[in-house]
Amino acid sequence: MAKTIKYYIVAADALPEIFIKVAEAKRMMQTGEVDTVGAATRLAGISRSAFYKYKDSVQPFNDMKSEHIITFYGMLKDTAGVLSRVLSVFASSGANILTINQSIPTNGCAAVTISAETSEMAESLEQLLADVSGLDGVVKFEILAG
Numbered sequence: 001m002a003k004t005i006k007y008y009i010v011a012a013d014a015l016p017e018i019f020i021k022v023a024e025a026k027r028m029m030q031t032g033e034v035d036t037v038g039a040a041t042r043l044a045g046i047s048r049s050a051f052y053k054y055k056d057s058v059q060p061f062n063d064m065k066s067e068h069i070i071t072f073y074g075m076l077k078d079t080a081g082v083l084s085r086v087l088s089v090f091a092s093s094g095a096n097i098l099t100i101n102q103s104i105p106t107n108g109c110a111a112v113t114i115s116a117e118t119s120e121m122a123e124s125l126e127q128l129l130a131d132v133s134g135l136d137g138v139v140k141f142e143i144l145a146g
Helices: 017-031 037-044 048-054 082-093 125-133
Strands: 069-077 096-102 109-117 138-145
Touching: 017 037, 017 048, 037 048, 069 082, 069 125, 082 096, 082 109, 082 125, 082 138, 125 138
Parallel strands: none
Antiparallel strands: 069 109, 069 138, 096 109
């Protein structure tokens, strides 16, 4: 049975310092300031083990007060119809897809980013994530920015 994941928005000053440092290490890697996890963790002042322990659980939240645009990241198996099923879940939720970018598949999987306007959604983001994550052929699906 799959574990249900809940998400919370918490002010940065209420978080343990390790979460802030993990987010900073991830930012440095994403922006190209550093090339390796070792360099990022050294600059952030954390151990590599702490980084790996929390890296999938810590995501920055970008407050867009006037809009509700969320960018999702997914890893999809290179099987006919997987992306179509993902897009169907978005359509049925009421999300308005703004952009879709999919990489060329390597090792049987393709990375995809989907940006969507979510203010008219009939369901929660958690439910959308759960619905997409539960689809056959979806290896990983998460919020990248929002």
